[in-house]
Amino acid sequence: MDVLGVVTVVAVGLLVGVELAVAVFVNPMLDRLPGDAGLAARSDGARVLGRVMPFWYSGSVVLAVGWVVLAWGGAPAVPVLVAAVLLVVAVVASIALLVPINDRVKTWSAGDAPADWRAQVGRWDRLHHGRVALLVAAFALAAVGLLAA
Template sequence: MQNALAIVRVVVVGLLVGVEFAVAAFVNPILHRLPNDGGLAARSDGARVLGRVMPFWYIASVLLGTAWAVLARGDAGAGPVVTATALLVLSVLMSIALLVPINSRVARWTHDSVPADWKRQIVRWDRFHYARVGVIVAAFVLLVVGLA
């Protein structure tokens, strides 16, 4: 049971890392380079779609990590699992405090209602997102260490 939970956890967090890394490294930079603010509508739609899905994914990752940490209590691999879970909790807190407020505004933007400082807000969100990606990558690495 514990091994199956560990594998599910690594897969769930690994996919989360993959999606968030792809957004940071590829999708948003491509959207930013589109002419005539072409990426604005895509950013707004992405904020709406991912804004609905990602909270459940992050919370599921934390809950799976908590269950794994409880089951692994006293095992040699428990330390990395507990640390990884703490990092995932940190990523949720970062999301709530830093990213969600910006994301909520972006989700409502249209070409007619975009604020004058929209590019500055996008750059700020991207910077926070890079930091969050770093946190979840570290958590993923620790989960893999805990699995080994």
């Protein structure tokens, strides 16, 4: 169970790191690029991360749920259960709110982007900040669960 806890915390921690970097550093830098240069970079990022993140998110949920099952009745169970629920909420929010925008962004290029593309990526960024908050809370609770083990 300790190994599962460590693997879960590492997986969720790395997920938080990537998503936090996108929210705080990468996208703001892309938004400062001149003209439509940021659009091309966001489009490429949407394609690359859009292929990887579903596996990373679902893997993190599976690890957390597995840990809850194994830890049930023990000290780590409650914080890890709440962490798993937050991860599930992040996945549902991603599928319902962020993925539809991401699916549009990954098809855009400088010549065929809609006139309101900045507003659409701005909405994605705001929703992403909320998702990052959920992930940070899930990571913190998983770490508490590891300490309680």
